Amino acid sequence: MNNGHVIQTRDLRKIYRVGKLNVAALRGVDLAVQAGEFLAIVGPSGSGKSTLFHIIGGLTPPTSGQVLVAGQDLAAMSEAERTRMRKRTVGFVFQKFNLLPNLTARDNIAIARHIADNRKPDPAFDDILRILGIQERLDHKPNALSGGEQQRIAIARAVVNHPAILLADEPTGNLDTVNSKTVLDMLKDLNGRLGQTILMITHNPEAATYGHRTVQMRDGKIVDAEPGT
């Protein structure tokens, strides 16, 4: 079943219990993503996009259904196993950047390597820093960096361990047009040059055009999958 698919979900469901209410965030998601693909996910707010990312990224288990990421069955994993899986398999980029405020940009990247026990020297990573254009800003703490710079650091951190998939949840949601374009160009560059698989949630139809194809979600389901431009 894993014919080049780095992600494969089948009838994925997630029900959150809020008080006495069951909230179905995902109602049967079937999704297959090829290695090297750049996928845009769009849909109204509350449609389950972030929940899908959280499950694929191993942050939370599905209520039912199947989810395979880089050959690993996440539904069967314990919390500790999912935590271990996140080290090398997944890189996250968030709307709010989520850098550690007390560490410099360099150390924010270094701690991701450290947590992943990634001690291998990695000269190729310098190229990534060059693509992201942040070499000059590495010794600053996040509060001394612009939003665009912070997000580029966050992208560097997300790919430092060469994850199988990069999950970007509205990465340009907090950026102005110019910085949004820079960040999107860089994601596209990483995908094109390194073959980095990227899943990107976005509200912005223009941002979605950066992907190879776009998947539309509504009410916890994928309603439409159309190829990107």
Place this chain on the structure above:
Amino acid sequence: MTGKLVLENLKNRPMRTLLSVLLIGVPVTLILTLVGLSHGMLEDAQHRARAVGADIFVRPPGSSFLTASGAMPDGILGALEKLPHVKLAVGVVNQPVQGVTLGIAGIDLKQFDIISGGFRLLAGTTFQGPDDVMIDEFYASEKGLKPGGRVSLLNHDWRVCGIFEGGKLAHIVAPISRVQQLTGNVGKISQAYVKLDNPANTASMVQHLKSDPMWSNYPVYSVQEFTALYSINNIPGLRQFVGVVIGIGVVIGFAVVCLSMYMAVLQRTREIGILKALGASNGFILRVIVAEALLMGVGGTVLGIIMSYGAWWLIRTLVPASIQMVIVHSWWPIALGITLAGTGFGALYPGISAARHDVIEALAYE
């Protein structure tokens, strides 16, 4: 890398870090000061007793080594001197003047000079009259007294005739007859110091006195026995008191760190979520929190040690005769251990609660 994160977290909230370190340091100072006082007072007492130059100490019947006063007839001195090997027996009257730590000793200066080799005068003269006192430099500095000055002791007005180098017998010495008279002890002494022809005979003489029915009521000590009695274990309640203060230290360290780290964990909920999203295990999160607390514990211990030097300086400057404190280096690692135990346990609850944060909720934390 973890170390850097811990350090940066500490640096990021300097006020909180410094306050925590200070609060951890205060009980460390308390412990070290108490231990320093115990050791200082005991060592001082041992030192002063040894400096008398006697081989054997004889005390009044029913007294213990700790009772400063008590009385026996001074006729026993003659009886002691008749014993074989005894070269000299000198009587002293002790009377506390302030608490149990500061006393006046009534002496026969001529006799005392023979047994002890005499006081070394720093200023003034020896007794010129029956109402003269000699004081050591500690008492002089504590009370701001100079030769020729007047001081009231035992409800009596004395003239300070001289200041001697401290560390022998007592901080204040006066002619024995006047002290006997003022304390209602005419013809009585509270301690007899016995000098032998040869210190090698001490053990056999002590044995002899203890077995002689005439002396069996009198507590008799060799100088070694007597000074060895000045130990923390022999001061009633001291050990327990040290234990209580250590307990308080542990509890304060525990509480301070628990509170400080709990607040830090709340403040850093989102950062904890970030670390977990990167794949940090619960153990990693716990280690970061505990390491931060232990580092504050080390800081608190260092500060506590520094502040104990402050206490030492204050005591030496303000009340050098009343109380003595020494810096007891061997207690530094003990204080560190006590602090690390308190802070380590204090960090456990915040650390575990941080490790158990749900990663998605933590990331959504504002």
